[in-house]
Amino acid sequence: xxxxxxxxxxxxxxxxxxxxxxxxxxxxxxxxxxxxxxxxxxxxxxxxxxxxxxxxxxxxxxxxxxxxxxxxxxxxxxxxxxxxxxxxxxxxxxxxxxxxxxxxxxxxxxxxxxxxxxxxxxxxxxxxxxxxxxxxxxxxxxxxxxxxxxxxxxxxxxxxxxxxxxxxxxxxxxxxxxxxxxxxxxxxxxxxxxxxxxxxxxxxxxxxxxxxxxxxxxxxxxxxxxxxxxxxxxxxxxxxxxxxxxxxxxxxxxxxxxxxxxxxxxxxxxxxxxxxxxxxxxxxxxxxxxxxxxxxxxxxxxxxxxxxxxxxxxxxxxxxxxxxxxxxxxxxxx
Amino acid sequence: xxxxxxxxxxxxxxxxxxxxxxxxxxxxxxxxxxxxxxxxxxxxxxxxxxxxxxxxxxxxxxxxxxxxxxxxxxxxxxxxxxxxxxxxxxxxxxxxxxxxxxxxxxxxxxxxxxxxxxxxxxxxxxxxxxxxxxxxxxxxxxxxxxxxxxxxxxxxxxxxxxxxxxxxxxxxxxxxxxxxxxxxxxxxxxxxxxxxxxxxxxxxxxxxxxxxxxxxxxxxxxxxxxxxxxxxxxxxxxxxxxxxxxxxxxxxxxxxxxxxxxxxxxxxxxxxxxxxxxxxxxxxxxxxxxxxxxxxxxxxxxxxxxxxxxxxxxxxxxxxxxxxxxxxxxxxxxxxxxxxxxxxxxxxxxxxxxxxxxxxxxxx
Numbered sequence: 001x002x003x004x005x006x007x008x009x010x011x012x013x014x015x016x017x018x019x020x021x022x023x024x025x026x027x028x029x030x031x032x033x034x035x036x037x038x039x040x041x042x043x044x045x046x047x048x049x050x051x052x053x054x055x056x057x058x059x060x061x062x063x064x065x066x067x068x069x070x071x072x073x074x075x076x077x078x079x080x081x082x083x084x085x086x087x088x089x090x091x092x093x094x095x096x097x098x099x100x101x102x103x104x105x106x107x108x109x110x111x112x113x114x115x116x117x118x119x120x121x122x123x124x125x126x127x128x129x130x131x132x133x134x135x136x137x138x139x140x141x142x143x144x145x146x147x148x149x150x151x152x153x154x155x156x157x158x159x160x161x162x163x164x165x166x167x168x169x170x171x172x173x174x175x176x177x178x179x180x181x182x183x184x185x186x187x188x189x190x191x192x193x194x195x196x197x198x199x200x201x202x203x204x205x206x207x208x209x210x211x212x213x214x215x216x217x218x219x220x221x222x223x224x225x226x227x228x229x230x231x232x233x234x235x236x237x238x239x240x241x242x243x244x245x246x247x248x249x250x251x252x253x254x255x256x257x258x259x260x261x262x263x264x265x266x267x268x269x270x271x272x273x274x275x276x277x278x279x280x281x282x283x284x285x286x287x288x289x290x291x292x293x294x295x296x297x298x299x300x301x302x303x304x305x306x307x308x309x310x311x312x313x314x315x316x317x318x319x320x321x322x323x324x325x326x327x328x329x330x331x332x333x334x
Numbered sequence: 335x336x337x338x339x340x341x342x343x344x345x346x347x348x349x350x351x352x353x354x355x356x357x358x359x360x361x362x363x364x365x366x367x368x369x370x371x372x373x374x375x376x377x378x379x380x381x382x383x384x385x386x387x388x389x390x391x392x393x394x395x396x397x398x399x400x401x402x403x404x405x406x407x408x409x410x411x412x413x414x415x416x417x418x419x420x421x422x423x424x425x426x427x428x429x430x431x432x433x434x435x436x437x438x439x440x441x442x443x444x445x446x447x448x449x450x451x452x453x454x455x456x457x458x459x460x461x462x463x464x465x466x467x468x469x470x471x472x473x474x475x476x477x478x479x480x481x482x483x484x485x486x487x488x489x490x491x492x493x494x495x496x497x498x499x500x501x502x503x504x505x506x507x508x509x510x511x512x513x514x515x516x517x518x519x520x521x522x523x524x525x526x527x528x529x530x531x532x533x534x535x536x537x538x539x540x541x542x543x544x545x546x547x548x549x550x551x552x553x554x555x556x557x558x559x560x561x562x563x564x565x566x567x568x569x570x571x572x573x574x575x576x577x578x579x580x581x582x583x584x585x586x587x588x589x590x591x592x593x594x595x596x597x598x599x600x601x602x603x604x605x606x607x608x609x610x611x612x613x614x615x616x617x618x619x620x621x622x623x624x625x626x627x628x629x630x631x632x633x634x635x636x637x638x639x640x641x642x643x644x645x646x647x648x649x650x651x652x653x654x655x656x657x658x659x660x661x662x663x664x665x666x667x668x669x670x671x672x673x674x675x676x677x678x679x680x681x682x683x684x685x686x687x688x689x690x691x692x693x694x695x696x697x698x
Contacts, residue, residue, distance in 0.1 A: 243344060253337075256338060261377075311693075315343070315344045315378065315556065317348075317379075317383060318379020318383050320376065320378075321692055323693075
């Protein structure tokens with residue numbers, strides 16, 4: 001029989017020690033983690049960005065990623081969206097007893113790969129095991145810190161009339177890829193989640209312009225909700241053009257089948273940037289050289305009124321409001 | 335051929351729009367019966383691009399919206415019976431009845447599960463042999479055949495704990511009732527696309543022949559609707575009234591014979607209650623006597639309690655095409671997508687939801 005996680009793995013005894021040692025520390029090794037002290041101790045200088053997130057995606061494995069990769073990318077991206085260079089992450093695992101050890105190892109390996117690509121280290125962690133039924137297989141909680149370079153000031157309330165709105169690539173891949181694997185709904189698709197760490201892309205953008213006003217990754221709630229948040233925080237209106245928003249044919253097809261609008265589907269490796277019009281072209285050029293920004297495109301602009309509202313010019317040349325997502329479209333996609 | 339982007343091409347839309355503008359001379363009011371069409375019309379801003387001659391009004395074609403509170407209450411009463419598992423399509427969860435919603439009942443501990451097909455509901459019955467699983471059969475001719483198929487499957491596989499609460503509704507009889515009431519004068523009807531994939535275009539003939547109203551069956555992409563409007567305008571200008579299909583990739587005049595056969599085998603017509611329209615003869619479907627043991631109404635004692643309607647809500651008038659969402663004092667103020675008062679704001683195909691989400695009557 002395959003090895004499974006038992007309640008005792010979270011008990012603090014020998015089994016727990018071995019699990020931490022073999023499954024986590026060995027795979028994620030780095031000087032700060034290897035010390036196994038109660039806290040990771042390190043020095044930083046400059047402005048610090050600090051974030052936290054939890055991951056409960058179901059299923060844990062999906063085309064293009066798994067919960068481990070998602071946890072690293074999601075946390076790294078939250079830091080990157082503040083213009084920070086992501087440095088260190090914490091990882092806490094809440095495991096339902098019975099999880100296959102091989103599955104856990106696969107996920108920790110994904111964590112390592114994603115952290116390696118993102119240039120971050122997992123410096124502290126925790127493991128809890130809960131009885132069957134108290135969690136759904138595996139939940140991950142993270143925290144992350146990064147540093148923000150001098151002169152960089154990116155927040156959601158800085159969008160100005162006249163700014164351009166940039167989108168880094170096609171929308172909806174992650175949400176639909178996860179959806180395609182869900183029990184009771186599984187459908188065949190070649191689509192993969194766009195899940196990716198965007199720290200490098202943001203660094204490339206900042207190299208050519210320090211004037212980026214807003215950055216945000218359109219995760220839950222999709223592009224529509226992100227643009228509404230930014231319009232609301234900045235008290236401006238955002239006008240977008242439907243024909244300019246890249247959506248893959250597979251995503252459109254799945255959305256038609258399920259009755260969704262791609263504007264509301266989650267992404268895990270895309271970003272929206274609001275930048276001064278004069279800097280837009282060079283930022284797009286820099287983004288296109290990065291593999292996660294290859295399809296970067298201007299999708300609209302910021303205008304003064306009506307404040308807080310997102311308006312889209314449809315393919316027919318008419319205008320309609322693009323509202324926030326209300327309620328829950330796709331449960332547990334991240 | 336692609337089936338989505340091809341039907342959203344702006345240059346083709348421009349051609350159709352200018353053709354409609356050139357040919358439309360007579361003012362006409364067209365009703366899109368189906369909520370799916372209403373959504374496309376608002377999502378793409380079709381009303382804005384049509385000439386002023388043409389007024390589009392939304393009809394009662396949203397199965398959730400037209401389900402009367404008395405029937406919703408029955409479903410909720412079923413959900414409250416211990417051990418009963420209600421299997422339903424997700425869009426039913428938030429719909430308020432007289433006192434509650436499935437979402438609330440579920441939070442209180444009732445067995446409510448969301449399914450994506452009737453076969454999932456059947457599987458739930460198989461997986462929980464000691465619990466009755468009741469599928470909420472809400473929908474038009476489009477959904478009824480799949481429910482019929484699930485009942486036949488249950489019979490074949492000897493599944494004894496599967497039930498259906500049949501609240502299905504039929505479209506042609508309610509359109510007749512709407513026209514007979516004479517409250518809205520129509521110059522053309524955008525006939526429902528998905529319903530017609532099942533029943534075909536023949537069942538709409540009476541509208542063209544007896545009422546002299548042009549009918550065109552439409553698909554759900556913006557180009558489908560524009561083509562449909564173009565064909566309706568042509569009939570109006572030529573003084574014709576006939577049934578045409580602008581959705582040939584989905585609809586045949588005779589419909590889907592296999593699906594119709596399944597429906598006929600399991601269901602028979604019965605009177606049905608429609609929100610805003612009251613009881614309409616032969617506009618519902620009930621299980622035939624032979625399948626009585628799958629009929630939730632026949633097998634459970636339901637005590638739904640007195641029916642209450644939300645004060646001030648004009649969903650009924652909106653469903654008849656007599657009033658528009660913006661005419662409702664609650665619309666956009668008390669009744670919002672996050673706190674809906676009436677079903678037309680809850681359902682993704684409801685007129686109020688489409689008006690609100692896509693900005694009609696909200697300015698900006």
